[in-house]
Amino acid sequence: MDDSADDDTPMLGMDLPEAPPAPASSGPYRVLARKYRxxxxxxxxxxxxxxxxxxxxxxxxxxxxxxxxxxxxxxxxxxxxxxxxxxxxxxxxxxxxxxxxxxxxxxxxxxxxxxxxxxxxxxxxxxxxxxxxxxxxxxxxxxxxxxxxxxxxxxxxxxxxxxxxxxxxxxxxxxxxxxxxxxxxxxxxxxxxxxxxxxxxxxxxLRRITPDMLFAHFSSILQKEGVEAEAPAIWLIASAAEGSVRDGLSILDQAIAHADLDGGGKVSAEQVRAMLGLSDRSSIAGLMGAILEGNSGGAIDLARAQYALGIEPVAMVRGLMDLTHAITLAKVSRHEDPALAEADRERIGDWAQKLGFAPLNRLWQLLLKGHEEVLRANNPLEHLEMLLLRVIYAASMPDPGELAKLLASGAIPAAPQVAPSPAPAADRASTASAPAAPVDAASEPPAAALTVAQIHQLLESTGNHRLAVDLYDHLRVIELEPGTLVFAPTARLADSFARDLADALLAATGNRWQVRAGGGEGRSSLGQMRAAKLADNDARIRELPVVRAALAAFPDAELEPPGDNRHRSNP
Structure with a gap:
């Protein structure tokens, strides 16, 4: 049978007997994948x-x-x-x-x-x-x-x-x-x-073939074929093969044909990169640098320049992902890429020292999600530009752990709490995510301004779970200013509540707080606010025509309340 029907390419070793080149007139050219079976x-x-x-x-x-x-x-x-x-x-x-x-x-x-x-x-x-x-x-x-x-x-x-x-x-x-x-x-x-x-x-x-084995194998074949090639070019082909010898030999065949005859037919890394539609490493490194510096305009300009050169947006995203992966591995001393130049190694090592695992993981997740979006997009360049802006914006945001530390130290002062309107209050989660108002460093108060929800979060993060539960369920604030908290007395709060809360705030923020009971009803507690919101939601749901019809058909049925996702711990 003619072995051209075979759709699986073999893997050859490095000690092949050298086959004499066939004369051009002896027959049609045989591709490398068949010639070196x-x-x-x-x-x-x-x-x-x-x-x-x-x-x-x-x-x-x-x-x-x-x-x-x-x-x-x-x-x-x-x-x-x-x-x-x-x-x-x-x-x-x-x-x-x-x-x-x-x-x-x-x-x-x-x-x-x-x-x-x-x-x-x-x-x-x-x-x-x-x-x-x-x-x-x-x-x-x-x-x-x-x-x-x-x-x-x-x-x-x-x-x-x-x-x-x-x-x-x-x-x-x-x-x-x-x-x-x-x-x-x-x-x-x-x-x-x-x-x-x-x-x-x-x-x-049968296992995938490692890049170093493919590099040695392709180098041996190039020697037998009498073709010169740069080592980085062979590494690029070995990497693009993804463990498949047949794919690698097909790419190698194409690279030899693509080689510039004016340069003696030598296969160069630049030609292979252009042939495969890969983004230049230096350009990807420049794009990564613009992202890490928060230079949105520069990042978009670099992406558009690469696009004008014929580089597909999805290839740029893959390049950024590969670079993020390399930086992360460099942090644990596991990054080994023989195709990298010394300057690229130094740049990756420098980024690995400056960046932590949390920002790198966040960057990886954003690029991973963006890769799928760009791949399916009707206009990939627009999606790439929006992805770059999203990554730059997210890269400048602290992670939750850093945010808690900054709030606790007063480095990010929050806006003072404003009395709620008679309308149903937002639940605690939306209150906690309210943006902080900027404060001039010269006029910064002695203690950072915090909302009740932020105080609750600080108590939870520092292990004061019993105090956090009491504050969430029973604290009705009368006055809340930087360094001062006045609340309405209630039998449900222990006599030592004010002292315990002041000590906890001192330990969490480093600032002394005056916490005392005052006269008046005070505003609703966080728990009461949430209960009011749930009750309002329940009333709205019951007014829906489909729900009214269901309750009419099943008079004994009850609405299942949503799960209580309050951030509370067992006392």
């Missing part, structure tokens, strides 16, 4: 565990009757199946050999399998042969012995594409095949293969 297990890279298992099984004559190779695209599943077929049917140069993990490659079975013309090695594409009738042909043919080989071997590529009925028809034969038959299955989506089939096969999970 592995012919022995020694030429596979990254699959040592599988090769060792197969070698031991052959040496001990403990061969399974069915094998399943699974893994991502381009890691060598179909090529491995062909190698197994050669290993089982090899007869050696003298014609007297048996199954071996090192097929000779010169005997008639080895050469016939390599050329895809062996009558006893049948390859089937399950994507185009999915029905019961296709499987029935296999079932009927397995009864007959091999014509010239030791084993009759069926290689089924993308086996997960078989229909349910086809799988069921194959089960009995797959479980108890004749001794002269072996099944070799390959799939990229093993989760779609029925468990009944998986249990009848010896499974091998």
């Amino acid at each position: 592995p012919q022995t297990f020694a030429e596979l890279i990254g699959q040592d565990a599988m090769v060792k298992t197969l070698g031991n099984a052959i040496a001990r004559d403990r061969l399974a009757h069915a094998f399943l190779m699974t893994g991502v695209r381009g890691v060598g599943k179909t090529s491995t199946a062909r190698l197994i077929a050669k290993a089982l049917n090899c007869i050696g140069p003298d014609g007297q050999g048996g199954p071996t993990i090192d097929p000779c490659g010169v005997c008639e079975p080895c050469r016939a399998i390599t050329e895809g013309r062996h009558i006893d090695v049948i390859e089937m594409d399950a994507a185009s042969n999915t029905g019961v009738d296709d499987v029935r042909e296999i079932i009927e043919a397995v009864r007959y012995a091999a014509v010239s080989a030791r084993y009759k071997i069926y290689i089924v590529d993308e086996v997960h594409m078989l229909s349910r009925n086809a799988f069921n028809a194959l089960l009995k034969t797959l479980e108890e095949p004749p001794p002269h038959v072996k099944f070799l299955f390959a799939t990229t989506e093993v989760n779609k293969v029925p468990v009944t089939v998986l249990s009848r096969c010896q499974r091998f999970d």
Whole structure:
């Protein structure tokens, strides 16, 4: 069979015998993915565990009757199946050999399998042969012995594409095949293969190939092809391959064709980056610098300049994500990218020292969400610009922990509480999120102005849970000024409440507070405000036509109140 039908590219090792270049007139050009297909297990890279298992099984004559190779695209599943077929049917140069993990490659079975013309090695594409009738042909043919080989071997590529009925028809034969038959299955989506089939096969999970292995492999191929390439260019190709040798070889083929002939045909990193539509590292670093400096205008200008050069907005977002990831790993001394220049390493290290984990995590989450938005957007550039503004704005905001510390220290004074209007009060959560009014440093009061909700938060954050509960449920404020809190006395507050609250505020803010009981009713407590809001919401819900109709149809029904999400702790 013509091996062009194979949709899985093998992985080659670094010690390949150098093949003499074919003359231009001898035939059409063969792409690198086919030209450097592995012919022995020694030429596979990254699959040592599988090769060792197969070698031991052959040496001990403990061969399974069915094998399943699974893994991502381009890691060598179909090529491995062909190698197994050669290993089982090899007869050696003298014609007297048996199954071996090192097929000779010169005997008639080895050469016939390599050329895809062996009558006893049948390859089937399950994507185009999915029905019961296709499987029935296999079932009927397995009864007959091999014509010239030791084993009759069926290689089924993308086996997960078989229909349910086809799988069921194959089960009995797959479980108890004749001794002269072996099944070799390959799939990229093993989760779609029925468990009944998986249990009848010896499974091998082919691993992704690491970038350093791909770099060495591609460097070896470039040397054999007589093509010069910059090391950063090879690293870019190895990274873009995402663990797939076939993808990497296809990109390498394209990069060689893209190389500037005026420069001697040398593959450069700049050309590869332009070919793949990747954003320049220096431009992405400049964009990251503008984000961290809060320079919104500069960030938008840089994004537009990259867009004018043909860089897609989603590629810029991915570049920012890669840089954020690199900075985060650099903080834990786990960032190793051989393609980086020394200047880029220093810049990433400098950012890693200045930025904390919380801002980096926030930046990552914003970019991750923005990546999906830009990817699906009708106008990606507009979405990218809005994403940059959102990231810049969020980067300047303190996280909740820092905000609590700033409030406690008085570094961010809040606006004094204003008496509520007769209308239903907002709940505590919206009150706590009210923005603080700016205060001139020269006229700053001796104690920071806080709302009742902020005082409640401080008590909770400092572990004064009992005091926080009493304040939330029973404190009716008469006067609240910086450093002064006057409340209406009530039997529900302990006699020591004023002293305990003053001590807690001193410990939390570093400022002394005058806390005392006064005359008058005072404003509603936080708990009463929330209860009033819930009651108002309940009345509004009951007025909805659909709710009125439901209550009329079911007179004994009751509205389930919303969960109490007040920030309270058990005393």
